[in-house]
Amino acid sequence: MFGAISIFLYTCVYTPLKSVTPLTVFVGAIPGAIxxxxxxxxxxxxxxxxxxxxxxIQFFWQFPHFWAIGWLQFEEYKxxxxxxxxxxxxxxxxxxxxxxxxxxxxxVSVAPVLKVSGxxxxxxxxxxxxxxxxxxxxxxxLKLYKSEENVDARKLMLSSVLYITVVxxxxxxxxxxx
Numbered sequence: 001m002f003g004a005i006s007i008f009l010y011t012c013v014y015t016p017l018k019s020v021t022p023l024t025v026f027v028g029a030i031p032g033a034i035x036x037x038x039x040x041x042x043x044x045x046x047x048x049x050x051x052x053x054x055x056x057i058q059f060f061w062q063f064p065h066f067w068a069i070g071w072l073q074f075e076e077y078k079x080x081x082x083x084x085x086x087x088x089x090x091x092x093x094x095x096x097x098x099x100x101x102x103x104x105x106x107x108v109s110v111a112p113v114l115k116v117s118g119x120x121x122x123x124x125x126x127x128x129x130x131x132x133x134x135x136x137x138x139x140x141x142l143k144l145y146k147s148e149e150n151v152d153a154r155k156l157m158l159s160s161v162l163y164i165t166v167v168x169x170x171x172x173x174x175x176x177x178x
Contacts, residue, residue, distance in 0.1 A: 002038055006031035022083040025066050033058035036168075040120070050120035057109050061164050063101035064137060067094060068157035072150055095145040098156070102141050106134030109167060126174040133163045 010031040017024040036058035037051040044050070070077060070084035071094070077084045086097045112120050113127035122130070140156035 002034050002041075006034040018082040018084070019080075020083070022086050022088050024082075025063060025070070025084065025086075028066070029059045029062040032062050044119070046119075049118040053108070053112060053117040053120055057105065057167075058164070060101055060105040060108055061160065064098045064105065064141060065157065065160035065164070067098050067101075068144075068153045068160060070094075071144070071153040072157065090148075092145060092148070095141065095148070099138065099141045099145065102134065102138045106131060106138065109134060120171075120175075122171065122174045123177065126170055129170055130167055133166055137163050 009027065014024055014028040014031065017027055033055045037055035040051040040054050041047050067085055071090060074085065074090045085094045087093060109130050110122075110127040111117060112122045113124055115121045137156060137159045140152060140159050144152040144156055146152075
């Protein structure tokens with residue numbers, strides 16, 4: 001069911017909204033976060049707060065990731081009539097939102113160390129590693145704020161890919177250590 005919802009939202013809502021509103025990234029973050037959540041459900045046969053936490057982590061990660069891409073491809077998206085940055089502008093306001101969502105992403109990514117996420121909890125060392133990876137993204141977000149240069153947007157985008165890849169691996173490894 002969630003797979004179908006994801007496909008429907010992506011094809012019938014997210015894609016058409018690209019030319020209408022910058023809120024398209026918010027809408028696209030929902031089907032983008034569903035697979036992370038479904039991984040937990042498939043592995044545990046349990047749909048609970050754990051799956052919700054994984055959804056929220058992936059959901060908030062997508063904003064700095066896609067807005068970094070939106071920054072890099074701003075002119076091309078504009079020519080195509082797509083609004084992929086917050087408020088449709090390439091400015092410090094967009095970068096402030098990138099920074100804000102990066103901070104939220106870091107907080108929700110380390111929250112399982114507090115054992116507030118059911119059976120999905122992590123060791124303190126795991127939380128430190130996850131936080132450091134998030135701080136790397138935040139660093140590049142702050143560099144982008146200072147420079148407003150594509151080179152820093154590219155570093156942010158690449159650090160976001162590193163983040164989401166390594167964090168997922170770390171979560172799985174941590175789970176096997178419990």
